[in-house]
Amino acid sequence: MTVLKKVLVAAGSLVGLSLVALVGLPFLFKGRIEARVHTEVERAVDAQVDWSGVGLTFFRNFPNLALRLDHLTVVGSEPFAGDTLVSMKGFRLVLDAGSLIRGLRGTGPFLVRSVRLEEPVVHLRVLPDGASNWDIVRGGSTKAGSAEPSSRSLSVEFRSLGIRGGSLLLENAQTGLYTSMEGLQMDLGGDFSQERFVVRTRTRSDATTLRFAGMPYLEGVALDLVADLDADMTRRSVSFAENELRLNELVLNFSGSAARTGENVALDVTFTAPRTAFSQALSLVPVLYAHDFETLETSGSFSLQGRVLGEWGENALPAFSMSADVTDGMFRYPDLPLAARDIALRFALDNPGGDVDSTVVRLDGVHLRIGDEPIHGSLTLRTPVSDPDVDLRVRGAVDLADVARTVKLDDVEELTGVVRADAELRARLSDIDGRRYERVAARGNVVITDVNVRTGKLPQPIAVREATLELSPQRVEVRSLQMQLGSSDVHATGSVDNVLAFVLRGEDLRGSASFTSQRVDLDEWRSKENFELIPVPAGLDLALDGTVARLTFAALDMADAHGSLRLKDRRLMLDDFTMRTLGGGIGVSGFYETLDPAKPTFRVGVALDSLDIPSAAAAFVTLRMLAPVAGFTRGAFSAQLDLAGALGQGMAPVLDVLNGTGSLQTTTFSLEGFPALARLGEVLGLPQLANPTFQAISSFIEIRDGRLHVRPFQVGVGDFRMAVSGSNGVDQTLDYKLTLAVPRGALGEGAERAIQGLISEAGRAGLDLQAADSIEVSVGLAGTVTDPAVEADFQGLVTSAGDRARQNAGAAVEERIGAARELADSTKEDALRRARARADSIMQQAEEGGAAIRAEARQLADDLRAEADRLADQVLAGATNPVARAAARAAADRIRKEADERANAVVLEADRRADDLVAEARRRAEEILKEG
Secondary structure, three states: OOHHHHHHHHHHHHHHHHHHHHHHHHHHHHHHHHHHHHHHHHHHEOOEEEOOEEEEEEEEEOOEEEEEEEEEEEEOOOOOOOOEEEEEEEEEEEEOHHHHHHHHHOOOOEEEEEEEEEOOEEEEEEOOOOOEOOOOEOOOOOOOOOOOHHHOOOOEEEOEEEEEEEEEEEEEOOOOEEEEEEEEEEEEEOOOOOOEEEEEEEEEEEEEEEEEOOEEEEEEEEEEEEEEEEEEOOOOEEEEEEEEEEEOOEEEEEEEEEEEEOOEEEEEEEEEOOOOEHHHHHOOOHHHHOOOHHHOEEEEEEEEEEEEEEEEEOOEOOEEEEEEEEEEEEEEOOOOOOOEEEEEEEEEEEEOOOOHHHOEEEEEEEEEEEOOEEEEEEEEEEOOOOOOEEEEEEEEEEEHHHHHOOOOOOOEEEEEEEEEEEEEEEEEHHHHHOOOHHHOEEEEEEEEEEEEEEEOOOOOOEEEEEEEEEEOOOOEEEEEEEEEEOOEEEEEEEEEOOHHHHHHHOOOEEEEEEEEEOOEEHHHHOOOOOOOOOOOOOOEEEEEEEEEEEEEEOOEEEEEEEEEEEEEOOEEEEEEEEEEEOOEEEEEEEEEEOOOOOOOEEEEEEEEEEEEHHHHHHHOHHHHHHOHHHHHEEOEEEEEEEEEEEEOHHHOEOHHHOEEEEEEEEOOEEEOOOHHHHHHHHHHOOHHHOOOEEOOOEEEEEEEOOEEEEEEEEEEEOOEEEEEEEEEEOOOEEEEEEEEEEEHHHOOHHHHHHHHHHHHHHHHOOOOOOOOOEEEEEEEEEEEOOOEEEEEEOHHHHHHHHHHHHHHHHHHHHHHHHHHHHHHHHHOHHHHHHHHHHHHHHHHHHHHHHHHHHHHHHHHHHHHHHHHHHHHHHHHHOOOOHHHHHHHHHHHHHHHHHHHHHHHHHHHHHHHHHHHHHHHHHHHHHHHHHHO
16 A cells, blocks of 8 residues: 555545544533533522423534524423423524533533524513512522532533524513513624623514503514623623614614622613604604505604613612603695694603602693694603502594594594593592592593494494593493494493503403393304304403393394393303293303413303294204204203303304203104104004104203213103113214003014014913013114114013013912911911910000001101201292202202101111011010910
């Protein structure tokens, strides 16, 4: 081998070994790195940190190691147990190769050259007591020298951070601060290993929302931040100058510094708007910025400036202020006929520092004219967190037709009417909550006249003919409301009790109302393609009493619908809601809730009174699925049902998880063309079963596991009776047992041949079946509703005949034994006369004592039953609606049943004692007779 070949072979081997090392080393170190990270995370944080997969490679950022964690989640502990603080699709970092070896040995920090977060979702929460869900770093530390090198604290330095497709939400219940950022993109870089370096950040949010103390400051605003920060790690400070923050079209320049001072951060930041165009302020109005904002014609001046000065920390708050002014503002779309003009306002936000509750918000000199109608207003808000103190004034009118000619509105086809307001409110929320109305100054009204709204988002137009709201210290009164919702009319009055608490504290809006309507057509509000689930909105606590003369929904045409409804905690509750329909009446009490909007649930008590069966089957899909026989039935029925389950598409119950119990009563009814009975008629040769007429029935039913179970009951069918029990499924399968007592002469030839075969076999066994004039037939009903399987069993005929034979034989034996005893007594009469007299005396005394015991026990049993009847009647008398009466009947039946069981036990015990007394007397009498 030449020297050149040797060199080439050696070089090839070296390259091969390098490739093997690059491929193999990640696998060798993967377990150690993942275990080390798990250990250090558990030591460092009080939270559950998980990921679904780990990837390691040297190839992506050679020679450095790239680490990937998939589907990383951080879930909090008490008081945030179960809350997800952070979740992300992927976590990517690049580790410096040299620092990797040093870090694994515990001799140096890991150097993270870059970190990338893919689609992180961060939800930050602060409770009213100040507890925050991101405070998860453990407070303890390991004593020096007590730990092995492998368990030393993890030390990390990093150079850059990138975020793609992020989402951030902060809810601070202590300060009333709410902020969110959607579509978050961030790039942050710097050499954090140096003492002095520059941190460069580029941040964008597609939609930023900011609310404080119930007031919205930003709503869905695009945010862009470009900032370079000079960091001095020795002094623990950063400074910045002429950095830029853009909010839609509003540009702010900010500069200042931040420095660590003990546990706090000292801030000195100023910001200002360098341009004075009114269009900058208008860009923060969502309805304007979303529609051809670049074509908007504007005039007027605008200014904004602010400052943050002081220390920020757990128990420190810096002073902050911001002011904005608009003068002689105007805007107009070139393709719309009207302009909004004479726009002016002065806004001020001030806090001297120390406590967020010291914040004062002022909005003064608000003026706006759309068309010919001016609007004036002002607002002052103090102590926004502990006890909001509000001074609000609004006066003016808005012609909605002028609004539609001034502002571009999504999908609005018609907008007309006038809204007039003249109201003042000066109050502390604590005075309203404490009903100290003498301290509340509130007056004025809002009047709405001839408002018509038609949009492509609503299936029907809305018309408010008249609405009058009056402001009083106690509440906002709805003096009158006359609306037309499509073809449905609504007339209502009511009140809202806590508007301020709803707006400023986010409490549920409380109120009550009464409404009447001549006609409500719910079908007009159903989606034409698919009737979707209806979520119950959060933040409402409303009680409604209503009466509707005619109510239409799907196949139901209802009259005289009335009852009470309540909306609270995402639950719609019905109380004694009744209506007339389908030839009878329906009463409903219960609830429907959407705590999980994807899985709505319900529990209701339903009272059905004299409904027409064919009409009910046509109207209710659930009835047709659970009781398919209803589709073949002519008659009427009543029922008391208690149902619970979930709702699916079309607001229909999910039958597989529906559970319920109840009772069922019918009038005399007929079945026409029911395949199962038609097939049974063929098997038995009874053509009258093809379209039979049944006597009224009463039965109990149970719904579980997707099946309707019928407890045993008996019903008359023509000249014979039928016992029924079993179940059927929502899959239309049948599993029923029928027992028919049929006159012998009514059976067809096929059944008679089967019976003759049984008679022949019974004759060989010594049984006489020819005398039977009525036979018992057991029938198994299986298959499906449309393709039933029927199996008739005549073996019961032989069993009953055998029982009669045994009874006859037993009677003959008893007769012979009695004759023998009579003969023995006559032959021994003289010898036993004296002994019998004494024995009879003993027996008489025992029987009299036993009779006394039985009489006393039966009187006690009658008293128990009478008391139970009295209590049951009291329960029934207290029931005032159909659902309550159903529950009362069940309770009354239970009281009577338990009393009857106790009474029977008393009687049985008395009978036992009496029998024992007579038996002992008989034993003594027998001994006397033997001696005699």
